[in-house]
Amino acid sequence: MTVRILGISSLVTLALTVWLGIWVTPPDRVQGDLVRLVYIHPPIAWVALYLATGIATLASLAWLWSRSRSPYWDRLAASSIEVAVVFTALTLVTGSIWGRPTWGVWWAWDARLTTTALLLVVLLGILAIRRIPADPETRARRSALAVIIAAVDVPIIHFSVVWWKTLHQSATVLNANLQPTIHGSMAWTLLLGFVAVTLLFFWMLAMRMRIERLTDALEGAELTDALEERWAEGAPEVEGVAR
Template identity: 65%
Template sequence: MTRRQLTKWVGVVSLAAAIADVWLGLWVTPPDVNQGDLVRLVYIHPALAWVALYLAFGVAAICSILYLWPRTRSFTMDRIAAASVEVGVVFTVLTLITGSIWGRPTWGVWWTWDARLTSTALLAVMFIGYLALRRVPSDPHVRARRCAIAAIIAAIDVPIVHFSVVWWQTLHQGATVLNPNLTPTIHGIMAWTLLLSFLAFTGIFVWMLLVRFDMAVLEDAGVDDGLESALIDRRAEGSSS
């Protein structure tokens, strides 16, 4: 199986899982005793947060460390980190939006200065800064090295986001699955739907990562080709004059 086929199949399977999750979440699972239909956001919001905070920024941090390590240094690591941050920022913003939609009827406000919300918003801004740094024209090696350092420092916020609900006991509820006792507080069809949402969004993340990585390779090749053709044109100008 080629990389292109793999990317396609990851996309198809992830899309199927997402459709099944929507069907289970909206029609099969029952409403919650206390929250009613609002609970259905639990089949989107935690999975989005999982991809954004742990998966995307985790991959970005690991690849950045591997880039800085001389033995494993390669542009592949840099491109994976950059692709992962791009997808992670999208998922973080979606996490904040879905959380806000849930917060309005539950807490009565679209936004509150809760420790988890604040630290997540900060994380989003830190990685937007990473993307801004990446867009500044500079030598590819210098850019990769500086971006790797920015990603590692920003990733320090991830454990703060995770443990914020434990350390500060604020408005945001504690973890449903990854709580300190590792005892999930959700059961039956609701738990299976939640699990499916994690798998579906993980698949979507992998698909987006693969697509964005391929685009980064093509972009870099385009820059190299552009330079090469400009040099050929310049040489041709020189020889004709």
């Protein structure tokens, strides 16, 4: 039920964002209609770079800490990494679409772009680790450790690349002196965009976790069935006698 409410509210807020973003808000003085990407691209990037990866890191820590260890945290980490891959790829795609007309190139070796691309590769590596067949506990341990090793790396990658080169415009909302450089209807639409994409993320996360839970249950059930079949193979005569 909660999942359904999440899904519906994300759909509604997304539709509102699209309506406000395309028809209601004015074009930008410098960027014209291109600025409308601002209602989608930063929210997606926020989910990809902070929310999803943050949840994956915390869930992995929770799994590794023996007192709170439970399959729940592994499912949460696995699901948020998968959703993070989708959102990181979307960040790169929407950023590319925005970069081509404004910067004149699809791709630039800018700090944030490079960090995001490396993050995508690192996340794909963790997914590759999860695909290696193993018993659930080993797989959970491997994946949690891989997440921790990668989580330590991402800030270092970010700062080294920032020093390396920077072209991307600085943050609009969360800048150093917390003075947003966006106003009026555009600011509200951007805020709505953040809410909508965040809701969408949590809905996808919840759906993904349900799939994970059902897969686990199915594997358990298959094992039980297989065991029962093997028992039944040796048992018919005994059953016949009993009847």
